Amino acid sequence: MKLRNMLILSFLTSSIVVVLIVWFSISKMYLTDYDGYLIIGITILANILGTIIGLFSLRNTFHSLDKLSKQTKVIKENQFTEIQLEHAPKELQTLADDFNEMVAALADSFTALEKSEQDKSNLVAQLGHDIKTPITAIKNQIEAIQDGVISKEEIDQTLDQMAFQVERLSSLTKQLMEITIMEKALPQSPANQEQKVWLDQFLLKLLSSFDYILRKKQQKLTLQVDPKVKTLMTDEGKLNRILTNLIENASKYSPVNTTIYLKIEAVNGQIIFSIKDEGIGIKTIDQQKIFDRLYRVEKSRNPETGGSGLGLYISKSLTEQLKGELKVESDYGNGSIFRLMLPEI
Ligand SMILES: Nc1ncnc2c1ncn2[C@@H]1O[C@H](COP(=O)(O)OP(=O)(O)OP(=O)(O)O)[C@@H](O)[C@H]1O
Ligand SMILES: [Mg+2]
Incomplete structure (x- = not known):
């Protein structure tokens, strides 16, 4: 139930309780009819006034709570904006400060995560490209040898070039493994031996x-x-x-x-x-x-x-x-x- 409705309900309940007590008192002749109706009238009037004043003075609280609730929903869509509450009660201001701290921490983690994802996809793209280059070169040289395009005298030189490309591939693979081990082990780096x-x-x-x-x-x-x-x-x-x-x-x-x-x-x-x-x-x-x-x-x-x-x-x-x-x-x-x-x- 909404806070606003709870407030109205509590005033309504207190009016009903008073009316019942007064009605009981009149029926038992503890009160005259006139006094009874007067008390009922005053009680109802006081509760209506109480409700109006209560709702009016709590309007900033209702507004702040609405704002907090909306802001929380916005976070779900990865929008990390802080909340500013004006004229809100102290408890809600404290809640808003805590909320803002949480939002700032979330925004930082989210940015770091996004960056690391970006870095990872850059790494994969780059390595994919780097690995393809020596493989293509080796493939072309093998085809050239098969097709007889390379003369017997040039074969030694071609083999040298192929060895260089294989060397490059093996160094790339080594680096990649090294990085995987290192980053998997983070934040605790592998222990020194x-x-x-x-x-x-x-x-x-x-x-x-x-x-x-x-x-x-x-x-x-x-x-x-x-x-x-x-x-x-x-x-x-x-x-x-x-x-x-x-x-x-x-x-x-x-x-x-x-x-x-x-x-x-x-x-x-x-x-x-x-x-x-x-x-x-x-x-x-x-x-x-x-x-x-x-x-x-x-x-x-x-x-x-x-x-x-x-x-x-x-x-x-x-x-x-x-x-x-x-x-x-x-x-x-x-x-x-x-x-x-x-x-x-
Ligand atoms: N001794 C050096 N003299 C000049 N430039 C250097 C030297 N060492 C590194 N660099 C520069 O720093 C860059 C990064 O070096 P790094 O060793 O991290 O990568 P890389 O040599 O390009 O590739 P690999 O991952 O195979 O080592 C190199 O690309 C090069 O431009
Ligand atoms: Mg290097």
Whole structure:
């Protein structure tokens, strides 16, 4: 029942009760007829007046309640507008403030959800595109070999190109799996598997995986290790993935015949890995964005570098899991330095 009707009903009930009592009193001769009718008249008049004054003074309350109810319905349609109540009683004002806080929180969550959905569909679209490119290239090359378009002498070169495309596909798949694992595990990131890492053995394994790509671009990699740093306590797998991404970028975004400098030192309770290249560099405006998911600088500039803009995003997340920091410094046109800083435990 509506509040308004409840108010009218309560006044009506009190009038009926008075009329019954007075009627009973008259019939038992406790009251004269005149006094009885007078009391009934006054009671009815008082209740009518009470109803009018009550309805009038509660009009703002009724109005505020209506407004709250309408606003709640609007939220169902994802319109997160706050409510403003004028002249409403204090309790309703408090309710409206709580309501507004809830609306603001809902609006934030909704925006975050929408953004993450958008990001996900961008990611799927981008990866779909990136995966299609090497597959199409491999398919065309296989067809060309089958049709005899490629001469025997060119086959080695074609196989090399196909190997490159397969490499690209496998790196994409790896990144995709990495992202899926990382984002599934959020907000609790996968636990670190800390272990004692012997730096010389670790570096040997890491750097040997770059033999092929460095030789292909005739690039050199020089290594400088602070003799103080022999071991470190960290998650070896995560450290390997971060450094792999950084060295891969250093090679990919540098021209042939350049050098990549890997330096490891202990400074103020931190182990710092710096990867310096003599490559194309990164404009100041892009330096923070490159850590965003799917961000690539001037995508069309260099299609043969063929990346998906995930490497640094993954590296940054892994660095955070290792409680470290990843920073970039770059001189556009002359090269970049990426610094990975890990706590020395
Ligand atoms: N050493 C570097 N020198 C110049 N630009 C770089 C360097 N490292 C990264 N970048 C820029 O930052 C962007 C993002 O790098 P990121 O490693 O995240 O993605 P990617 O290399 O494009 O693709 P992938 O996911 O295969 O690593 C690159 O596209 C490139 O424009
Ligand atoms: Mg990369």
